[in-house]
Amino acid sequence: MADEVVLLDLWPSIFGMRVRIALVGKGIKHESKEDDLRNKSDLLLKMNPVYKKVPVLIHNGKPVCDSLIDHRSVHRRLDEVWNDSSPLLPSDPYHRAHAGQVLG
Template sequence: MASEEVVLLDCWASMFGMRVRIALAKKGVHYECIEQNLAHKSPLLLEMNPIHKKVPVLIHNNKPICDDAYQRAQARFWADFIDKKVYDAAWKIWRTKGEEQEGAKKDLIENLKVLENELGDKTYFGGETFGFLDVALVTYYSWFYTLEKLGNLSIEAECPKLIAWAKRCLQIESVSKSLPDSKKVLDFVLGLKQRMGI
């Protein structure tokens, strides 16, 4: 795609795509619409929306959203991913047993690996500065010990870069003073399980 080009990956019947088309028309933005076959998703769609693999996707300057808010929107996207995917898997690990728990463990590790990949070799998710996305995820770190004990897994063995990132975050006073002791979280969850008859 050429610089300054606006592209919309869409499916004509998508009500969500219609919203984007209305907004673009109202703003007078010229764009190329690339119709998507949702039964056979294009490589471009999978590249631009690798997590949800859904339309619509608005691409500006080869990025899946407008440049000005790109970093903030990316952070919000990943925070939402954490609060849905990571939370749901973590919740199921301590609330279920057997096959359902095994599935939750697999989901948790897969989701954490996605986040570890997003972190890459950066110090923090935003680069060299501790920011919004780091705050969104580091709060889960105090629960990792509980998930490991109750789920019989090792997050550090599966996601060592993520654990190294969490330990860097703990060197920040505001983080270390705000997170509860991991063993206290385990005691809390064991008490919850007992009260709930799990």
């Protein structure tokens, strides 16, 4: 089964830009869906019912949302699933914790 990857995003979002760069850097084929945050789509409300914000990475129907607490969750998921290409985050927990300072 081929991986289905959808990114719910808004083009000027710097948070979405980080995910787009990561997807391209890892060579992951994906579909981008832009969402109107003033008129949020049913898909966004279903995939991120708590924060109702983008970006949301949907991998095989399962959402992974960036949050204020863990803004690296999408990057970690990409590293875990697509581990055959260059890692986005360090494998060492200490260095991974400090990588958040670089990723913003």
